[in-house]
Amino acid sequence: MSNYEYLSNTQLNEALRLYLTFLAERGLTHRTEQIETAESFGRVSARAVYARVSSPHYAACAMDGIALTASRTYGATETTPVFLPESTFLRVDTGDPLPQGCDAVVMIEDCVEGNGGITLFTAAAPWQHVRQIGEDLSAGDMILPSYYAIEPAMIGAMLAGGVSALEAVARPRAGIIPTGDEIVPSCGTPKPGEIPEFNSAVFSAMLRQWGAEPVVYPIVPDDSVKIQEALRRAVEQCDLVLLCAGTSAGRDDGTAAAIRALGEVCVHGVAIRPGKPAVLGAVGAKPVIGVPGYPVSGIIVLEELVRPVVDRLLMREREAGESVCVRMGRKMTSSLKYREFVRASLGYNEDGELSAVPLGAGAGVITSFTKADCLLDVPQNCEGYEAGERAVARMLKPVDRVARTVRILGSHDPLIDEAADELRRQDIRAYVSSSHVGSMGALLALARGESQLGGIHLLDETDGSYNVSYVERYLPNGGVALVECVKRTQGLMVAAGNPLGIAKITDLAKQSLRYANRQKGAGTRVLLDYLLKQSGVSPRDFVGYEREEQTHTAVAAQVAAGSADCGMGILSAARMYGLDFIPLWEESYDLLVSLAAMETPQVRAFLRVLSGDGFLRRLDALGGYSYDKPGRVKKLWPRRD
């Protein structure tokens, strides 16, 4: 912990500048190698490439016809044709060498045969229909300068120029050393306390994408001697080395120490979040970078700090990624101490502008990266943004995909993912982005224009009705429709065999029972509150009311793992985890859809999926659902402004 005080907070661009200078001073350089031209796609030329032969390398006939001396045809017109006896020309095919003494080709279509020769009605120009030597390339011409990324057409130009091999910049070998006592290879079923190591696979894919060759070393425990041994070996075998810390805070201190033991540290601590504890060092002239263990931090450090080193080793410039200007869909605060990279999803607001909503998730949550459309790049001295303010986003997905994405924020049910998959199987251009924010969250997100639709299941305690009264209360301006989805069974999920013998809601008050609840605003929590009140049980009568999970499956996972004894959820979640299920209530899970969104092709396609056989079969397989006419509009509230 104490070492943390020595961490610097070097500004990102400054850290990079310092580091690249530091590496250059130590003699960092790229390797080169001879490669086959035909296999050179995506590689980088290490020196200028010159044509060895001309292309074409001989004067070639460019048409099927006759070759002759153009001057023999001079004066030929419709009224004054020229007759050529057979001895004055040669018949040629396209690609044939132009015969000695000839300087033009006449297309066969323009030749009238007869009388032991050919009659022409047009004069031929010298060199017509002849591909001259070197029309494309002359021997000695430079085809490519140094350090060009080789594209397909360049391969053609080199082969046309007789260059069958070239000197290319070698792909840098990037060693990846995962470290940490708690880290285990990500295969098989991990035991408690073991964290499956997957960063090396993520980093390998990124490095490969950038043109490097990843080399993944075995996991090294937190032991300074072993880490140094592993580092020494990797530095010998590779062009750069990533020393990856475990997920523990402070572990990167071990990384810095190991690099210092064998070499030097240039920067330890960069003013970015996530990614601050990065270590930039070298052993000899070989770059060694300490990468923090949380996966999101690691991805940011690779993108911002490792990629420029790979580019340098490949002698390749960094092309600017696609950046777009967006409006903030909601307020966001940011630290003045760091340049922050915030994962966000994108949609279009009512003015047709791109609108960004930050995905609030920790650096350990890898799925936040798979869901993000862009990274908001928040400058170091920026306190954050108000809703509606402009910000700069770096695209992670193609921006034109945003318009083809159905944006769902609402109550969790696995059927949303199943419908999304069904939609994609019908149309690979369709995307669904969904996050679980609960039923009340669905209402708020729709009101703020952050989503196009969301699942809700909100019980009105006064009359036992579902959803309608909430929409009227929370969305008084209308502009939405309630679309029928399913009825589903809510109940208590307990361990297989029901060891605590739970049969009804009042059993929650049994002593020693540990409950796992859902987050505030979740329809399932609203239902629990209602059932508790009805049966006279107080939240204080059992442990765990304040323990919040975001999804049905997350609650089921707690129960299955023995970390909770009971939780409320839907039958399909209980089934996935092999849990016993005590049914308590049947509820209406509907979709609330903005009327504007209902006009878009992607939302219409999504709603159409709900009544399709494929989706209904999936519902039956999940279990616990009944349905009448999914996709039907139950009630519509026109917009009132």
Next chain:
Amino acid sequence: MSNYEYLSNTQLNEALRLYLTFLAERGLTHRTEQIETAESFGRVSARAVYARVSSPHYAACAMDGIALTASRTYGATETTPVFLPESTFLRVDTGDPLPQGCDAVVMIEDCVEGNGGITLFTAAAPWQHVRQIGEDLSAGDMILPSYYAIEPAMIGAMLAGGVSALEAVARPRAGIIPTGDEIVPSCGTPKPGEIPEFNSAVFSAMLRQWGAEPVVYPIVPDDSVKIQEALRRAVEQCDLVLLCAGTSAGRDDGTAAAIRALGEVCVHGVAIRPGKPAVLGAVGAKPVIGVPGYPVSGIIVLEELVRPVVDRLLMREREAGESVCVRMGRKMTSSLKYREFVRASLGYNEDGELSAVPLGAGAGVITSFTKADCLLDVPQNCEGYEAGERAVARMLKPVDRVARTVRILGSHDPLIDEAADELRRQDIRAYVSSSHVGSMGALLALARGESQLGGIHLLDETDGSYNVSYVERYLPNGGVALVECVKRTQGLMVAAGNPLGIAKITDLAKQSLRYANRQKGAGTRVLLDYLLKQSGVSPRDFVGYEREEQTHTAVAAQVAAGSADCGMGILSAARMYGLDFIPLWEESYDLLVSLAAMETPQVRAFLRVLSGDGFLRRLDALGGYSYDKPGRVKKLWPRRD
């Protein structure tokens, strides 16, 4: 030839729609295969992927500190601390499983040790510093729907969810069959009449880029039985087949016939240029596409017609490429019959807008693709564009590279390429785009704002001076500077040993001598005209005055190949080809630079290169140059408006 009449002229989008429907009706489908998750980058999921284990899969301590029951700490404040005896908590490290009975972790920094226990000054909230089971993913959650292109973070999410293998769409195997009697493998030195085959290497690179696996078959001569045999074998082994015609017009008829013999042809002839004679067919449900032989046509056909089929076989949507709106730098005409794809280079005009100049080169000229920045996509019913009109360009290179490119149009000298390479070796972000348009072309291009600088060597016959009088006559508005470059020796290039015994310009009038001249506007041609006039020789006194080559090396190539006996050029070109050289004249080859361009960092860097040791060493190696102060401004004409 006759079959040509049957070629249709189907509009591109219509051809594609017809073809994809045709393939779907015949049962075109994708293959799937099981692959390792860690190796899945860039692959496409064939079905939805669900988490098998939760991540974290156990309740994990998220800090080094103590684990306890939060309720024991309730009421703790600065003034009312709570003392916890050693028996009421457990010491834990980050990543440890949360001990049974505990529901919170307190950071070690917040613990005051002493008196056989720990004192806390803040109450702990339940589940604080605990990573709950499934915080990232719960078992059963859908990680990816079907048909997602797998990105690095998704690999992490799958491995975190215990998914070590997944069902992916198989990479389609794409067979490439080169055909043609005149085609030979592109290795070794080809003989006259032999055309080295390089299309298969270009197409392989493109297919690989799109995710397919190319399989290149041996070259098949123009023999219908052999072509059918090769096609039958390729269809058995591959998922789609490209039958590549030789470079001859009409050869694609053989392609269509071969496809018809084994299967069906859906479309023959598409309204695009280049690329019209494409054949879209199938053998069974396997797509077979006839690709025209000229390399540029082939590249367009692959991009426009083959790529959508590969995308379909990969179950991947086509992301829109980067398109930009440009102003036409000059007038361009286009056929109403075809949708044309015109290779063009880009620069910025005075208004800071992207300005496109078409590269006028035939479909056989592969280097035009390597030089192009973009493809102008000219609609079928468009007659072309006036200079200054808006057009749509599809980027072939990153658009931000345009601003870093020095744009050179002018007289040819190999030193331009050498300087470009020297510049790149100093700064890999710098690019040079150069085309040979002759000295007069350099003046015109600068006047039109199409270039930033150009080489000129224009002799003023009245006083023997170079360049200055031309600039004053042709660029009366000024705004340019003449930058000193080199003096170089022009002379007559003749075959080694000088078999015709040429010693002076009057020897050109010797009978049977075949000359190779340069294009109109070339400084070398201006010099020839001057020397001819001086010595009283008429252009009609020898053969070949009208035979035009674009570069010194192209003229040297003609002489070296025996296709011409003599041509005027510079010593370095003669040396490259081992020719004898009869020196005639020393001339000033200077650079004319626009004053606006001289303010840009990239042009300044280029001019700086000219005085550097590296460049001067290259000049000495080329030979025939003398220099004083290359890069020095000789004369400057301020802009007069």
